[in-house]
Amino acid sequence: MINNLKQLREDKNMRQYDLAQKAGISRSYYTMIENGKKKPSPKVAKRIAKILNFDWTIFYA
16 A cells, blocks of 8 residues: 555645545545555546556555
8 A cells, every 4th residue: 555645645735625526535535545544446546646646556565
């Protein structure tokens, strides 16, 4: 699982709410992903990775 998701998001000057909106998910679900409590589905992982510009497969490494 990616450990620096929060830093990547902050580097883009985005709030959790902003990223969740762009990814089409709830903020609470995104928060759980960012905190490592949930793994996103491949579909959601691809959306988040596209927004933050990284390889989506890192979520499953």
